[in-house]
Amino acid sequence: MLRHIDYPPIWLLFALGIVWIETVLAPQLLGHALIQGFGTLTVALGVVLFALAGWSFLRARSTIIPHQTPQQLITTGIFRLSRNPIYLADVLILVGLSLRWGALSGLILAPILMRVLLVRFIRPEEARILQQFGPAAQRYFAQTRRWL
Template sequence: MTKWIDLPPIWLGVFVSLAWVQSARLPVGPGDSAASDLVGGLLVGGGLVLIVLAATEMHRARTTVIPHLVPDALVSTGIFRRSRNPIYLGDTLILCGLIFRWEAWPSLLLVPLFVWLITDRFILSEEDRLRERFGAAFDRYAETTRRWI
């Protein structure tokens, strides 16, 4: 049961909630800045685009997007040529974008914590499953494609 609760979107929701609480309870900055809105919107939009591109590529390859399951294919095409983890990168961009939008500057400290948590809880075990399933093909892919950017 905990595998179905322990999912990246849940963790993103927790971190977004923390940033929102910080912005509401401990506001910092002038508020309603057009520049913050623009940057925040671009980051959130870019994150959503990455997630859609990655999910589409995974759907084409007929493999799962659920982190705890064993993948049926090693996806290294499309957006996966640039990043091994474009969905997690998209999640991170969304978090950053909302922090900018809300001008929750102290919450920028949450971003490296989110990256560490996602890497530790999901990416490392996913990479182990990919290496186990696809062996040298995954190792070659990992050598030429960065984990995040």
Template structure:
């Protein structure tokens, strides 16, 4: 018998989603360094990359701070105490994952490699399939109509 939504967390397949992004970046940089370099070089690319990394990490960190300020958990597999819709959650249902995605693309620009840009959509798809789908099903079960309204008003990524 399934525990009520209040007592359980989301049935995610990856309990630490930031690892998906870190491993994706490591794999992309390894591909560039040791397998098949795919250089990317345009004037100002490093600066654009730094801006994306800083913006992405800032967005992700603001999501973390907002969740902690609402005294609920960051771990998707643990039960949440409330639906957070403030701060960056007003513009993205997943500001932490969106921020990590931006940082991953920015890191690719900084590294001057196409590989992180190629890997980023795959990482986002994996995050959706292995984490977000289960989180959204859990939040719908846990918060019902409140989550349905929120989901109708706020985009998943940006």
């Protein structure tokens, strides 16, 4: 059962649900307009990262679905800067919406979400990529950081 719902967007939605509950139950703690503006920019950056990475997957005709082995090793575009731009986008969206909504819980949940993404998705994906692409993957991993 968990396998069918164990995807990064579900984890992000879970964290955002906790943040939203905080906004309902507690007063805004970070309600300053400058902070909210920074939150909006952070969300926008996350959306752009997600879109650029998604476009790279489409162009390469490779799977974007976690738990599957990709058909292509994508090392161009946004993947030159980060091996995991979609996961980075998830964290940016969480932090940005937390700032936008004035909720501290999202700032606490961000490193927890990063750890979940690392353990449940990134490490297994890296193992599959190394198995599939061997030395090319090793070179890519050596020259491109995991997050940013």
